[in-house]
Amino acid sequence: MDAFELAAIPKSVYQGECFVIATKHHKSIALAPAFSSRLGVGMMEYYADTDKLGTFSGTTQRKLSPIEAAKQKCLWVLERTNADFAIGSEGSFHPHPDMPFINANHEVLYFMDRRNNIEIYETSISTKIHYFSEIVSSQEELLNFAKQARFPSHGILLCPFPKHAGQKFFQEITSFEKLIQYFNEAKKLSSEGKVWVETELRAHLNPTRMKHIEQLGHQLIDRLISHCPQCKAPGWGQKKLSTGLPCKDCGSPTNAIAAEMISCSQCQHIEEKSYMPGENADPRLCPVCNP
Numbered sequence: 001m002d003a004f005e006l007a008a009i010p011k012s013v014y015q016g017e018c019f020v021i022a023t024k025h026h027k028s029i030a031l032a033p034a035f036s037s038r039l040g041v042g043m044m045e046y047y048a049d050t051d052k053l054g055t056f057s058g059t060t061q062r063k064l065s066p067i068e069a070a071k072q073k074c075l076w077v078l079e080r081t082n083a084d085f086a087i088g089s090e091g092s093f094h095p096h097p098d099m100p101f102i103n104a105n106h107e108v109l110y111f112m113d114r115r116n117n118i119e120i121y122e123t124s125i126s127t128k129i130h131y132f133s134e135i136v137s138s139q140e141e142l143l144n145f146a147k148q149a150r151f152p153s154h155g156i157l158l159c160p161f162p163k164h165a166g167q168k169f170f171q172e173i174t175s176f177e178k179l180i181q182y183f184n185e186a187k188k189l190s191s192e193g194k195v196w197v198e199t200e201l202r203a204h205l206n207p208t209r210m211k212h213i214e215q216l217g218h219q220l221i222d223r224l225i226s227h228c229p230q231c232k233a234p235g236w237g238q239k240k241l242s243t244g245l246p247c248k249d250c251g252s253p254t255n256a257i258a259a260e261m262i263s264c265s266q267c268q269h270i271e272e273k274s275y276m277p278g279e280n281a282d283p284r285l286c287p288v289c290n291p
């Protein structure tokens with residue numbers, strides 16, 4: 001096979017298309033290379049004030065769930081641009097579902113294809129997070145914190161201590177000059193002469209989180225190059241984590257977790273993974289036996 005033939009093989013049904021990601025924080029840096037090399041897709045950013053949906057620093061409270069927020073970002077792209085393909089990303093930090101004492105980074109990547117009416121998302125949880133916070137009152141303490149927090153590769157934000165709603169936050173700090181300047185300003189504003197400092201969790205200022213988003217990008221690409229064995233739609237591999245397990249008594253689909261059911265986002269085709277054969281749900285969870 002010569003080079004021309006190799007180049008002629010499409011990488012995916014999306015080859016040559018452009019995906020638009022709604023972001024304020026340059027997330028295409030993490031995603032674009034793999035989408036290009038593995039799908040043949042270009043990526044553009046649609047600048048959206050995603051902070052409106054909530055911020056890590058708490059200056060804006062989050063109202064939507066992370067999945068809803070990621071979907072909302074896709075909807076912004078489709079409503080406000082002519083793009084047919086939208087990507088939305090949302091991250092959050094809370095305890096790991098299986099290890100409640102460990103804080104984890106939860107990421108969602110949502111994809112909408114207006115042309116083929118496809119809507120899928122992938123999620124990932126990582127305990128590899130880079131986050132530190134401290135209350136400091138001297139420049140020496142500040143610089144010790146900065147060293148521990150791997151500043152300036154990871155950004156810092158600070159505010160006068162005690163932290164309260166509506167106060168001034170000094171954000172996106174990535175230079176020692178700004179760090180010291182804002183520290184002095186915040187210290188003056190503090191009734192106790194103390195400053196709250198913490199690691200920036202926004203993707204463009206936190207390479208550890210950016211890496212996680214990149215990994216999740218690969219997971220979404222895996223979905224987009226997988227096709228439903230039945231209807232051939234891309235996006236095969238949706239894990240029906242919470243529904244459809246047959247009732248032990250009557251066989252009706254229940255709301256019980258059916259973690260091993262792989263389904264299509266387009267048709268009703270479902271495959272059950274062989275390592276969970278004959279698994280059935282408690283009839284108490286069955287809408288037929290226990291309405």
Ligand SMILES: [Zn+2]
Binds near residue numbers: 249252289
């Ligand atoms: Zn039943």
Ligand SMILES: [Zn+2]
Binds near residue numbers: 229231233265267268
């Ligand atoms: Zn299908």
